[in-house]
Amino acid sequence: MEDFLTVFGPAQSQLLGFEQIIISFLFSFILSSVLATVYRWTFQGFSYSRSFIHTMVLGSLVVCMLILAIGNNLARGLGILGTLAIIRFRTPIRDPRDIIFLFACLGLGIACGAQTYTVAITGTVFVSLTAILLHWSPFASRRSYDGLLRFLVEPETEFQVPLDEMLRACCTAYYLIAVREGVQGDKLEYSYQVRLRDPSYQDDLLDGIHSLEMLSDVNLLMQRTTVEL
Numbered sequence: 001m002e003d004f005l006t007v008f009g010p011a012q013s014q015l016l017g018f019e020q021i022i023i024s025f026l027f028s029f030i031l032s033s034v035l036a037t038v039y040r041w042t043f044q045g046f047s048y049s050r051s052f053i054h055t056m057v058l059g060s061l062v063v064c065m066l067i068l069a070i071g072n073n074l075a076r077g078l079g080i081l082g083t084l085a086i087i088r089f090r091t092p093i094r095d096p097r098d099i100i101f102l103f104a105c106l107g108l109g110i111a112c113g114a115q116t117y118t119v120a121i122t123g124t125v126f127v128s129l130t131a132i133l134l135h136w137s138p139f140a141s142r143r144s145y146d147g148l149l150r151f152l153v154e155p156e157t158e159f160q161v162p163l164d165e166m167l168r169a170c171c172t173a174y175y176l177i178a179v180r181e182g183v184q185g186d187k188l189e190y191s192y193q194v195r196l197r198d199p200s201y202q203d204d205l206l207d208g209i210h211s212l213e214m215l216s217d218v219n220l221l222m223q224r225t226t227v228e229l
Contacts, residue, residue: 016068020115024064028112031124032060032105038128039101042135047094056102060109067113101131147202149174149192151209151218152182159214166212170205172197187216194220 036056070077093099104127111120153159167174174194182189196202202220209218 016071021068024068024112024115025061027117027120028060028064028109029057031108031112031120032057034124034128035101035105035108038131039098042131044135045095045098052098052102056105059102060105060112063106063109064113067110070113146223147194147196148221148223149194149205149209149219150189150221151215152187152189153215154187157214159212162212163209163215166205166208167192167194170197170201170208171195 036053039056040053093102104123108120108124111117111123171194174192176190177193178189178191180189181187194205196205202222206218206220209215
């Protein structure tokens with residue numbers, strides 16, 4: 001029984017001075033602001049939210065406050081955990097990267113509330129540098145520069161050889177995906193799926209195909225993915 005009271009009783013509660021509390025909150029605010037700034041610099045999505053930046057900083061302060069309130073009292077921690085379990089947060093966060101940044105700020109709040117400032121500072125530096133490095137590096141990028149090439153040609157026209165030479169010069173791969181009648185059957189419409197070697201080859205490919213007089217109504221529609229900008 002004495003061992004149980006020693007672990008769960010108020011004797012394990014850690015009393016902090018006013019200066020220690022202020023220092024913990026200051027560290028939490030400054031470091032979470034650094035992460036929020038890095039997030040804003042490296043943001044690449046479509047729905048930038050100013051309130052999300054505020055949530056990162058305020059969330060770190062709130063978690064820091066909870067950790068300071070718990071101290072090293074296990075019973076108090078279990079009571080706060082049970083209270084927070086009642087709350088349900090249903091705000092949707094679509095980008096997993098946003099969740100990671102928010103979780104990092106909450107981790108900062110825990111570290112600052114536990115007064116492990118070295119861990120908080122080191123973690124902020126490493127997370128920030130990693131986010132910046134991933135932002136500027138081509139790591140995990142799949143920019144293939146796919147496009148859809150369409151043109152009209154009269155039936156029984158020999159155009160395949162010069163067209164293949166032009167496509168091989170500008171594309172890493174190309175595939176014929178459709179052939180159908182156009183202009184009330186007077187011409188055939190060819191559709192190719194092409195993969196350019198580089199976006200600069202787009203103009204070269206169009207100029208080369210326009211130089212083939214047997215082809216008309218040439219159209220190249222790029223299909224770059226909208227999630228990588």
